Amino acid sequence: RTTKLWRNTERHKRATGYNPTPDQLSSSNSLDDPISFNNHIPESTNSHPNRTDNSRINTPRFCSPADLRVTHFEDTEPTVEANPRRIFTSAHADLINSLSVNSDQETFLSADDSRINLWNSQITDQSFNILDIKPNNMEDLSKVITAAQFHPSACSMFVYSRGKVTARLCDMRQRALCDKHAATFEETDDPRGRTFFSEVINSLTDVSFSHSGHYILTRDYLTVKVWDFNMPYEPVETHLVHEYLRTKLCSLYENDCIFDKFECQWSPDDRYIMTGPYSNHFCVFDRYSNHEVLLEASREAMESPPVGRIRPRKLENGDSSKAGILVMDMQDTEVDEEQNAKMRDLTGLNRVDGAGDIAAAATTA
Incomplete structure (x- = not known):
């Protein structure tokens, strides 16, 4: 009724190279740099094992200007949207x-x-x-x-x-x-x-x-x-x-x-x-x-x-x-x-x- x-739009390119989100940054920092991960754990967490505090872990952290990305377009297979x-x-x-x-x-x-x-x-x-x-x-x-x-x-x-x-x-x-x-x-x-x-x-x-x-x-x-x-x-x-x-x-x-x-x-x-x-x-x-x-x-x-x-x-x-x-x-x-x-x-x-x-x-x- x-x-x-x-x-309908046919696309031959797609955007790539986005900057990571805060969650991705915190995840990469935690996994790739265990020392940094341990250093960012609040002291209160050690005293309270049952408490979870990710306030500092989820904070985005860029180590250098090279971490910033410029989005660009790449050729892909044609897709229809x-x-x-x-x-x-x-x-x-x-x-x-x-x-x-x-x-x-x-x-x-x-x-x-x-x-x-x-x-x-x-x-x-x-x-x-x-x-x-x-x-x-x-x-x-x-x-x-x-x-x-x-x-x-x-x-x-x-x-x-x-x-x-x-x-x-x-x-x-x-x-x-x-x-x-x-x-x-x-x-x-x-x-x-x-x-x-x-x-x-x-x-x-x-x-x-x-x-x-x-x-x-x-x-x-x-x-x-x-x-x-x-x-x-x-x-x-x-x-x-x-x-x-x-x-x-x-x-x-x-x-x-x-x-x-x-x-x-x-x-x-x-x-x-x-x-x-x-x-x-x-x-x-x-x-x-x-x-x-x-x-x-x-x-x-x-x-x-x-x-x-x-x-x-x-x-x-x-x-x-x-x-x-x-x-x-x-x-x-x-x-x-x-x-x-x-x-x-x-x-x-x-x-x-x-x-x-x-x-x-x-x-x-």
Whole structure:
């Protein structure tokens, strides 16, 4: 419910050569010069063995001007420090699920299940509510806000996902309270293929603008889709993430895995899209060649440095339901509790602007 603004600083030098503290001086004098130590013990201490008096021992004592040090800086391995600069509170009653910085670099939005607030980065105690779908009776709230993001260049536009296969585009220039959307990206559901789980697996869990601002990426339980601004009635691309789980929806529903949320991201050049399935894996789709790659973010204990290494594992061409290490590991006909715990691993996914790096947050077994 609280948003914090952090400042990351990369340091290549550290200060060294500080003057010792009084405790360090007294300790060094006591250990390095036993005669001096004995000479500084008060006479009263000898007459009272149970009494401890360190008043004279803790007094700093410099023997010569050479004991004084001048602090200097030394080159070290680069380290990153994060320090909180501002804390934005008292705006959300529910847990925040999305944060997005505006292209004007002055404002940002925060979203929970029922509200989206607009903040100024310089004002920490006040925000403006731009969307509120919270009813008087919370039992009437059937579709919640799952994600929200600002347009990469148009600072007045943002998109948010709300239940089912619905992503809505809003323009703050039209209305101060964006309860009326400018466009809706929704695919018509075929009644013949509708099942008991259709509404659950088709609910959007994440939405993301492309860097060009011409496309929108959405993620539901089984697929990731690309939408064109000029075609809001159907996606231009549909990529299957783990279609093999469609036959196990009953077991996933019993274990609540069917309600898991996954994120999706674009590469800096908008050619690749990334999203996470299970078991610390995530998929990378090449939009130009239709090539799919399955990656694993893992940390090998005792063999690798403290940073997790990403090891690529290619998917086979053709039917995605028969491809990949992850598919082979998840072919059991029933999802048990142990497997359920193993499946909930990848918790976050993001890309680094201007580089081919991916930041993935995953839990360890």
